[in-house]
Amino acid sequence: MLMKCLVVDDSRVVRKVARRIVEDLGFTCDEAEDGQKAYEFCQGEMPDAILLDWNMPIMSGIEFLEKLREMDNGGSPKVIFCTTENDMNHIQRAIQAGANEYIMKPFDSEIIESKFAQIGLHP
Amino acid sequence: MKLTDFDIYSNLLKTKSGLVLTEDKVYLLESRLNPVAKKWGYNSLETMTIALQGVPDKNLVTDIVEAMTTNETSFFRDMRPFDMFKDHLLTYMKQARGSARRIRIWCAAASSGQEPYTLSMILKEAQAQYPGWTFEIVATDISHDILDQARAGLYSQFEVQRGLPIQLLMKYFTQVDGQKWQISDDIKKIIKYQYFNLLEPMTSLGTFDIIFCRNVLIYFNEETKGMVLDGMAKRLAPDGFLMLGGAETVMGLTKEFVTLPDHRGVYVLPNSPHLQKKVETPGAASPLGSGSATPAAPATSAFGLPPKANTTTNS
Numbered sequence: 513m514l515m516k517c518l519v520v521d522d523s524r525v526v527r528k529v530a531r532r533i534v535e536d537l538g539f540t541c542d543e544a545e546d547g548q549k550a551y552e553f554c555q556g557e558m559p560d561a562i563l564l565d566w567n568m569p570i571m572s573g574i575e576f577l578e579k580l581r582e583m584d585n586g587g588s589p590k591v592i593f594c595t596t597e598n599d600m601n602h603i604q605r606a607i608q609a610g611a612n613e614y615i616m617k618p619f620d621s622e623i624i625e626s627k628f629a630q631i632g633l634h635p
Numbered sequence: 636m637k638l639t640d641f642d643i644y645s646n647l648l649k650t651k652s653g654l655v656l657t658e659d660k661v662y663l664l665e666s667r668l669n670p671v672a673k674k675w676g677y678n679s680l681e682t683m684t685i686a687l688q689g690v691p692d693k694n695l696v697t698d699i700v701e702a703m704t705t706n707e708t709s710f711f712r713d714m715r716p717f718d719m720f721k722d723h724l725l726t727y728m729k730q731a732r733g734s735a736r737r738i739r740i741w742c743a744a745a746s747s748g749q750e751p752y753t754l755s756m757i758l759k760e761a762q763a764q765y766p767g768w769t770f771e772i773v774a775t776d777i778s779h780d781i782l783d784q785a786r787a788g789l790y791s792q793f794e795v796q797r798g799l800p801i802q803l804l805m806k807y808f809t810q811v812d813g814q815k816w817q818i819s820d821d822i823k824k825i826i827k828y829q830y831f832n833l834l835e836p837m838t839s840l841g842t843f844d845i846i847f848c849r850n851v852l853i854y855f856n857e858e859t860k861g862m863v864l865d866g867m868a869k870r871l872a873p874d875g876f877l878m879l880g881g882a883e884t885v886m887g888l889t890k891e892f893v894t895l896p897d898h899r900g901v902y903v904l905p906n907s908p909h910l911q912k913k914v915e916t917p918g919a920a921s922p923l924g925s926g927s928a929t930p931a932a933p934a935t936s937a938f939g940l941p942p943k944a945n946t947t948t949n950s
Contacts, residue, residue: 598792604805619796620660629714
């Protein structure tokens, strides 16, 4: 069965680039433009992986992650932050909130692929 | 960088080297080409790009192609060799060097330091299992410049994201000026960087338990490859291991090394204890004991050591 990846980012361009990369890796891809939309998506079905921006309107990535990890089955998706926030404080906060990996933008396909592989995401 | 500029470089590289550059590599283009622009006296990458569209100096084109095709290295490059190191080679050495409590490793192409630092981080993570042990990594390279870089242990945001798990970044690096990441002294201290040309006599380096020589031989001709391998065989402990890169082999180059069966990329000396196979039992476990042990298996198992008991019950 195909693995599902949810890309959460308020930039349509980033979503488009990320979609192409994760689809090349063999995932099916869904998109959400903020944390709230992502939360609603996860209420319907849990994806296998979530690529998550930090700064978004309505609900930020970190707020979404905290809410996700409290949901039934919310521990199952592997969450990879993908953000311009590139300081140690943000990284530590994300990992404490339950993120599995952390990508500092800008990214390329190799970075995404290697981060996915490290946390055992092989579609 | 403008998309049209990107096309100019990607077309140039495609024609000159066969290297295909995708758009997500814009950052690579910029970080690699800025030094070239500087060297050639252009005040910016843009100015160099304009010059390229006229009749460019042949040597400038060569410099650009070289800058772009230089082999990239990364932390945990290819991952598998490091799993092999951690799960098999180190596990063997733990038993075999139990009395001396000392393991010496040679990184024969240290480059900008990612490989020795990766090994050092693996050893650090495993430290609790090795109380009182001494690890030494001798990391050599033929370029003084790259050795200085390795010694500095300062990496860009891109470099620390290539293959390095975030947990290890958090543990062993500190951020400098927002954009650079500095590896900790704790990881540095077991590594001895030194200039060394692989074509010179190797005796002065001493004896090693494990040699990493990955993606170096590909730059040499057949005769030189054989010479380097012969030299390394003399620097390896009788039960030591040599790790080569994924595209490299010893076959047809030397008689001093043989492939360790079922362990791609790992080579041992012809008289190595690791080659004592359990021949009598058809379908017996591989020399490393990766398969299931059969009752008929003789006394030597993984790496020629007594097999570990497979029982999971009782004490």
